[in-house]
Amino acid sequence: MSSEQALTTRAADFSAWYNEVVMRAELADYSPVRGCMVIRPRGYRIWELMQRALDDMFKAAGHENAYFPLFIPQSFLAKEAAHVAGFAPQTAVVTHGGGKELEEPLVVRPTSETIIYAMFAKWIQSYRDLPVLLNQWVNIVRWEMRTRLFLRTTEFLWQEGHTAHATAEEAETEARLILGIYRRFAEEWMAMPVITGIKTDSEKFAGAVRTYAIEALMQDNRALQAGTSHHLGQNFARAFEVRYQTMAGDMEYVWSTSWGVSTRLIGGLVMTHSDDRGLVCPPRLAPLHVVIVPIWKSDTDRQGVLEAAQRALQALADAGISAQVDDRDAVKPGAKYYHWEARGVPVRLEIGPRDVAQGQAVLARRAGGKSTVPLTGLPAAVREAMDQIQAALLEAARERREANSVRQVRGKRELIDLMNGSAGLVYAGYCGDAACETAVKEETKATIRVLPDEEFRSSPAPATCVWCGRPAVTEAVWAKAY
């Protein structure tokens, strides 16, 4: 009967479900190296689509791609105090090369601020050289204690943008601009709604003045930090002597930013949309848009059906829609449905003898719903279905997030109960004292994910700190996080 067994359900064991979805969809596999993963073609295709969309947006905003080395002299990392404190415990260090011990150990980049600022110092002399708007798509290494496919691996892929500006205002604008790009990408491409805001000091990037982030809520009601954008002030400029001469002739340190999203987004994509049958992938990031399943009873049927399937395939290909005919013999249609559902193909076209006779196909949507569409004009029908699916996924995710968000939480007791229960995002007043944040974490494991931007804040604004009861200076979004 069954060819592939059912997945562990989300309700039974979310972690096991997640691993099985990733493996079954052939997005990734465990590698021989502890904590590292192999990204398989299907997973890498999603990353390529993400890269293309983001890269276009970065470039449209004036950024250029470059490449800085994987190896960073160990002394560079130590130049910025907070930065070294934050990253030193997580670095992999190369001590030997060419069979000899190196004079100075080389750190495998955990992020590239230090080596980039060393170069900025050479390249920037005048205000005329600013701004510098760079980005690079690279791998980085952070020695993690505990890893999970896509969400946290020792080596991962990301983009890191690094910019230098003449004023604090420009750097601030840049950091916010990128946050907006991340948000737009998450919502329009990943169909993953996010909350934007600023991080508290405890969650801030090591070396930043301010860290902005997009946060999404996963199906197990844990929050995922999906992207960060940092205003670095003059911290790195001072550490690396990156100065420029102003119009007035004075020497000033540059103001800078850095920002990144990683292959972690793929994990977020999986945990936002997928179901107990496997991967659900928004059409705009789907490795394969359409699978065509021919169905036949006799050899005569078979020939006509396969011909119709091939014509459909060609029509879709001509329209720029990626499609594939699953003409495997000896596998029944039902088995093929499960097969492609597990792999997250958004649209399935079933073409049988009855359909051929009537000049139509059955269009089935991965997230549910079947209809018949005429074979003429198929690309348009598929396009429309994919647009609807893309929109419906975002809407469903937004509804789920809101249904699992709680606002106007007033007291300590209520916060504890919510966090020990099944709450997702909890909005509450915050006095700004790190002691309250720490206390909540110790009591509930929840942390402040973000101090939300205006559009996400509650009305009326909470008046008191949910923990200590003193006047609130801001509202905070609390959640258990990945």
Add this chain to the structure above:
RNA sequence: CGGGGCGUGGCGCAGGCCGGUAGCGCGCCUGGUUUGGGACCAGGAGGUCGCCGGUUCAAAUCCGGCCGCCCCGACCA
């Protein structure tokens, strides 16, 4: 690093207490019949039972040590 689970054909597992040289389901290969939600028949390939050592005539099984993986926690995108 602490707690829990687990290492047996590609995948999922049984066998282990009561040692006798490995079995089941799925997948894979060949042929045939099949195909509108996980097909069936017949034949076949594939495993030094994680590694090292010990006990024994004989070890997947008993004993000792080691390694690895997954999950939960402490660190983090």
